[in-house]
Amino acid sequence: MSQLAIVILNWNGQNWLQKFLPDVVKYSPGADIFVIDNASTDNSVSFLNESFPMVKVVQNEKNFGFAGGYNEGLKNISADIYCLLNSDVEVTENWLQPVLDLFNRDAKIAAIQPKILDYNRRSYFEYAGAAGGMIDNLGYPYCRGRKFENIETDNGQYNDETQIFWASGCCLFVRSEVFWAANGFDERFFAHQEEIDLCWRLQNNGHKIFYTENSTVYHVGGGTLNKQSPQKTFLNMRNNLTMLLKNLPVAQLLWIIPARMILDGFAAFYFLINQGPSHFLAVLRAHFSFYAQIPGTLKLRGEKQISRFFQTKWLIFKHFTGKH
Template identity: 70%
Template structure:
């Protein structure tokens, strides 16, 4: 008989986060097994876990595979059969009743493949957190946003998203997913390394007929930027390259050419904006992202599924409405 839930934390030199947040994960996850996948850390994270958390399973990867590859490699080494994984960032504070409301959502509909809780800011606890907020959506140009967060504008939590709703993508900082659905999609696309791999996975799940949900009855608090902060040019590079690859893989063909062309043009404006706001390294990061995307095109094309949902977005022209219309 399959066991119900494995809470799996990916770690790379995050001993300080494990010290801070793992005790609460253990305390409030009584009916789940807990694992830490270590991406060949150099900060004695594994030794710390062995000494202070003997009940937590430790999985050692032989190199730093990034977020996408790190989870794929590590989860393969969990031999016990689980119905669900919870992929949890090491810089997340969980709350007392964070698991059961999510499992109840799964039990309502077998076509629900992934569920996300409400994600609030650890440092500003009345506000949503950038990476997920109250559930991820996407516009018709492939720009990800969230209920509670549009680009850099973040809402205060006033109970407006205490609902249960179908969304487009669930945040990788706290992603509950059926194990069979995860492996039917061959997990994350490891070429992404980090950033937007969860959006790509959710998009593939939707294309295969599955649903992604959010519940506001479960809350967690996320620090954010624990590995790559917002000002990192590498983060700019990964976000832009991976977003383009994700669209090439998942967009229905009639929209693919026009959408990609417009996005590539808009990235020119983004490069100028990032260069002005964050410096020339971010300007060049956009160019590097495009070059890397072009090099990956043959492999990305091979990963396209046979069927894509024609209506995939929840907002049209979000970037123009937000920056020009100030909505």
């Protein structure tokens, strides 16, 4: 079993592979590199076989989405640590060793995210992950370096190694043992926020999620669904509600879910006025899909959610405020 497997999920992304895979190979000595192909209809697989014979290809029978695609493909990959890497990420020299060192220092760390900067605006943080993911008291995810659409310039304000709430799926290092102990990604999500749900469940199981500034990558972003896509609105809203129902303690569910229903209603009409009916309908579809998933979601709830959520947030709060 190798220590580290870098695993890129691909669907019709030959252009991204051609652009970014050479640096992955160049700057990842000692790691095994895999591409899980989600039944691409372009020439991705033949391109890989011809141009990158050192890269191992795992072919899925169909497009399982991000969550299912990784779950299915990773069954065929043995490693101590997985690095789940988007195909539109540029890695840098020495991006791996600081992450491995951090894993080796603390066995409780289950997942790690590097600093994620914008490929096109290289002094700015990137939307999907930035300097580590957090979650607010209403269950909305945000990042250090990005709140809503406000993206910060990297001025060294997050040059630290610290506990976070979730690590971005665009470059997610995770111990394989804890990944499978948590049953991997929730495949019902298909794409979007599945990594937040996974990190929440890992913490429910007593593990920690970390960020390190000593490793840096650059992410293009929007390679699958851009921010204006109604399907992205649908997936984000449905998956976020499902994640809350699965992981929140009961006492918080009783007020957070009703509050979110009201806020989503306001959001739907905001979309209707500013972006047209497609996003309004996406919100409605998200809610009906969430309702349909409720029986299955309730079955996935575990006893450990009751206190882990607030224990984790308190530990992070203490770290930033110096309270002990």
